Amino acid sequence: MxxxxxxxxxxxxxxxxxxxxxxxxxxxxxxxxxxxxxxxxxxxxxxxxxxxxxxxxxxxxxxxxxxxxxxxxxxxxxxxxxxxxxxxxxxxxxxxxxxxxxxxxxxxxxxxxxxxxxxxxxxMKTALIITTWQKLAPMALFYLTHHSLNTTALLTMGLMSTMIGGWGGLNQTQTRKIMAYSSIAHLGWMATILTLSPNLMLLNLTLYLMMTLSTFMLLIFSSSKTIKDLTTSWTISPSTTTLMLLLLMSMAGLPPLTGFMPKWLILQDLTSHNLPTTATLMALSALLSLFFYLRLTYTTTLTMSPTTTQNKLKWRLQPKLKTTLLSMTALMSTMLLPVTPMLT
Known part of the structure; x- marks a missing residue:
């Protein structure tokens, strides 16, 4: 263009x-x-x-x-x-x-x-814009009108989104579709907490944008459009492949990483509002998402040399990309859990 x-x-x-x-x-x-x-x-x-x-x-x-x-x-x-x-x-x-x-x-x-x-x-780049920047305007309108929205409707839609986001991603082989279902699941968490604690929704949105940005940038860096492409990403950069493992685990919301923070705070807030059933269902639906993130992690990093192809480089040329933004966002997407007390 x-x-x-x-x-x-x-x-x-x-x-x-x-x-x-x-x-x-x-x-x-x-x-x-x-x-x-x-x-x-x-x-x-x-x-x-x-x-x-x-x-x-x-x-x-x-x-x-x-x-x-x-x-x-x-x-x-x-x-x-x-x-x-x-x-x-x-x-x-x-x-x-x-x-x-x-x-x-x-x-x-x-x-x-x-x-x-x-x-x-x-x-890939347009998909990145749709899953990050395009969420800002509707989320801003949700935030401005949160006091008058129906809590039950949003809780129901949030719960459905986390379930469908988990189930839908299970049988996908295309990384963009997996990121789409991941986006649906994350938006479900945001919709659930919107009327109960809008500031927590903003925190979740910020972390989601950061993690999605770094994950998409890693996929663009390794030019991986399918899970099959991810299996040979170590030939481009082994360090990037390791980073991918941490990022995917962070997006799944596993404890030592940043992605655990919003899930932890949201579940805590739901239980304090006497919604233990919703909190339990949300936590269980996160396991569905965890399954397909684990599958991605397994194919990306746990099938590395010597069990995969022995050639040192992919048949494609190595990408010439600036990695400053990628390294900054990836670092924040994995290391921010200790600052949780400052944000509550």
Missing amino acids: NPIMMSIIISSLALGTVITMSSTHWLMAWIGLEMNTLAIIPMIAKHHHPRATEATTKYFLVQATASATVLFSSSINAWSTGTWDIVQMTNPCACIMLTMALSMKLGLAPLHFWLPEVLQGAS
Whole structure:
């Protein structure tokens, strides 16, 4: 793609998110969401391939439907209350519609079906943007309206998302689809805690963005699109392969690593709100995700030399990538658990 066009698209993407996050009027928030959607469409479609075109069409239809529903719910609220202010969302019908619309935008279950398909049709870098940057604007709207949203609906959707995110990833061989189901599961944890402790949701979102960014960058670095590609990633860089093991375990939420922090705090918060059944089900559903992360870890690092191919380099050329951002995010994605007391 032309560099000038690319810079315009990326700046529009950034501007759309900033407009939504900083607006107090529903129409401005809607305009930001639309800018966001329209900017990412050419990025998904830039590979002139039927799969990319299909992914673009799916993404456009889902996001357009969700944006229209956001506008409809805000219009109903304005009709009943006389205000377009985002924080004054008081109409129950409008609140339920808004929850559904933002869940569709994010890919929360049961409105998650588009996410794995779109990620599979997009390139690795575009998939990275969809799973990280594109979550910011809807999450900001969720955060602004959290006091008026229905807790039961969000708890149900959160629980469904963690279950489906775990089950869906079990039989996948494509790394982008696995990351999509991982995203659904992580969003489930965020949706569960949103109305009970919004600041905890922000902490979870920050750590999720950091871990997803570093994992995708490692996949791009080793050009691994399938699990089969991961088995030979040690030939590019053994140290990177070891880092991948730690990162995947952190995303699964195993104790000595950063990923355990949000799960620990969320389960603690759920039990303090007298929701032990929900907390137990969430903890059990995390085991499903843990299974496919362990499978990835096993194929990536535990099948290293001498049991795999003996040649020193992959048949591809080694990637010439700057690894400063990767090393910083990977370090934070694995080593931040000791700072937990400062954040509670």
